[in-house]
Structure formats: structure tokens, C-alpha cells
Amino acid sequence: MTASHLFSIDVEEHFQVSAFERYVDRGSWPEHESRVVANTDRLLELLARHSARATCFIVGWVAERHPDLVRRIAAAGHEVASHSYWHRRVTTLTPEEFRDEIRSSKAILEDIVGTAVVGFRAPSYSIVPGLEWAFDLLLEEGYQYDSSLFPIARRGYGWPDAPLDPHRIRRAAGELLEIPMTVWPVGPFKVPAAGGGYFRQFPFWVTERAFAARERAGKAGMFYIHPWEVDPDQPRVAVDRLTRIRHYRGLDRVAPDLDRLLARFRFTSVADWLATGGA
Numbered sequence: 581m582t583a584s585h586l587f588s589i590d591v592e593e594h595f596q597v598s599a600f601e602r603y604v605d606r607g608s609w610p611e612h613e614s615r616v617v618a619n620t621d622r623l624l625e626l627l628a629r630h631s632a633r634a635t636c637f638i639v640g641w642v643a644e645r646h647p648d649l650v651r652r653i654a655a656a657g658h659e660v661a662s663h664s665y666w667h668r669r670v671t672t673l674t675p676e677e678f679r680d681e682i683r684s685s686k687a688i689l690e691d692i693v694g695t696a697v698v699g700f701r702a703p704s705y706s707i708v709p710g711l712e713w714a715f716d717l718l719l720e721e722g723y724q725y726d727s728s729l730f731p732i733a734r735r736g737y738g739w740p741d742a743p744l745d746p747h748r749i750r751r752a753a754g755e756l757l758e759i760p761m762t763v764w765p766v767g768p769f770k771v772p773a774a775g776g777g778y779f780r781q782f783p784f785w786v787t788e789r790a791f792a793a794r795e796r797a798g799k800a801g802m803f804y805i806h807p808w809e810v811d812p813d814q815p816r817v818a819v820d821r822l823t824r825i826r827h828y829r830g831l832d833r834v835a836p837d838l839d840r841l842l843a844r845f846r847f848t849s850v851a852d853w854l855a856t857g858g859a
């Protein structure tokens with residue numbers, strides 16, 4: 581069997597990224613131009629061109645406003661999963677607030693698609709050491725897997741000692757499958773090569789080699805991208821210089837590079853991968 585990698589889209593608006601929290605108040609979200617539908621459709625077209633499937637971790641706030649997009653994602657064979665309701669980092673929440681986030685987003689998505697939602701990704705990979713209670717709450721709320729751990733050390737996120745491969749997290753409430761973001765071990769270093777900003781800032785070959793190394797090891801890699809990353813024309817938010825570089829650099833490269841990546845490797849959704857014995 582040819583190994584498949586895992587493709588994921590964190591479906592959120594261009595103004596909802598965590599780096600903009602200081603600049604864009606949640607109360608002002610409805611005033612911003614919505615671009616998530618057209619941008620997600622662009623990604624869905626790319627996937628269709630390569631007969632690839634994805635898991636779409638969708639922000640509940642977006643799903644409520646664009647239920648047709650959620651239905652279209654599911655109808656195209658992709659998996660619908662939760663990316664919380666308000667896109668708040670878990671590091672900023674109490675356990676009860678986190679429970680509200682994962683419960684409400686799951687209910688909204690399930691109402692729209694009519695099937696169980698079992699996957700979760702935390703905004704900005706913000707399940708970090710010390711927040712193990714998040715795994716308990718995910719299990720208690722009916723989730724079967726999590727894809728929030730980034731096995732690197734970064735300011736604000738990362739679980740540096742997390743295993744690099746999909747693994748089971750055993751808790752009192754049961755077992756949660758964890759599918760971490762792909763990192764590429766190079767000597768003593770771990771290169772974050774899972775997509776997103778790293779896909780835009782690094783040359784294409786870094787991601788290619790990382791996924792090729794996983795393929796040689798017979799392991800699936802997890803790739804992620806955001807709809808706004810294929811939108812070079814998105815309105816610019818007035819932010820500090822570093823945030824501007826991180827958010828806006830390389831946007832025009834993403835669509836052609838995704839085309840290359842999807843031609844080079846096979847990708848599928850977590851649901852399909854689990855159904856074919858992937859884990």
C-alpha cells in the first residue's frame with residue numbers, strides 16, 4: 581500500500597489569526613470583509629485536481645455564518661473537524677471556557693453535516709505542557725483524536741518532548757489519538773516543516789524532504805495550511821513589522837507550491853487514514 585500523508589486546513593478568516601489578537605477585537609469581526617469561502621474553495625479545487633482529501637478544522641464562528649461551505653467540504657469527501665468556536669488559545673482559557681469552546685463548535689458542525697465530529701485542533705497549537713486537562717475534556721466531550729501538538733519549543737506554543745509520530749495519550753477518561761505536526765529531525769535539530777508559515781518562509785525543498793523522510797520511514801506526515809494563505813490580495817491589517825512579515829510574506833508562493841506538493845505526495849484526511857488502518 582502506498583503511504584498517504586495527512587492534509588489539513590484550519591478554516592478561519594484572515595483576521596482571526598492569533599498574531600492579530602492585539603489589533604483585531606473579536607467584537608469587530610463582523611465588520612471585516614469575509615474571504616474565507618472563496619479562499620477555502622480555492623484550496624478545495626487544488627485538492628480535487630490531485631484527488632486528495634483533507635481534514636478541515638473549522639472555527640465554529642465561521643461555520644455558523646457559512647454553513648453551505650461546511651456542507652460543501654463534507655460533500656467533497658473531506659472530513660469536518662473542530663478548530664474551537666472563538667479561536668482563542670488554550671493557554672488563555674480556564675478548563676470551563678475550553679469545554680464551552682469544544683462543545684459548542686462540535687454541536688454547530690454536527691448540526692450542519694449530520695455526522696459525528698471527532699477531531700480537534702487547538703488555535704495556534706496552544707496545548708502546551710501543563711494543560712494536560714485539555715485531553716481529559718476532549719475525551720469527555722466525545723472527541724477521538726487531537727492534532728494540536730507541535731513537537732518543538734516556540735514562544736507561546738509547542739510541546740518540545742512530544743513524540744514525532746501519531747500516538748495514544750492515556751488519560752483517566754480514556755485514550756486520545758494524538759497526531760502531531762510534522763517536524764524533520766536533522767542531527768540535533770528539529771525543523772518545523774508541517775506547513776503554514778513554515779511552508780511560506782522556508783524553501784519548498786524543506787517540506788519536500790521532511791515528508792519524503794517520513795515516507796521512507798513508513799509514517800504519515802501531517803501538513804496544514806490556512807485559507808488566507810492562498811490569498812495574496814487580502815486586506816492588510818495594520819500590525820507591527822514582525823507580525824507583518826510572518827503573516828504576509830510568501831503568500832503568492834503558496835498556491836503553486838501546494839500544487840507541487842500535492843503532485844509529489846499522496847494526501848488524505850485523518851478520517852480516511854483511520855478507516856484504512858493508518859493509525
Ligand SMILES: [Zn+2]
Nearest residue numbers: 590592703704
Ligand atoms: Zn487557527
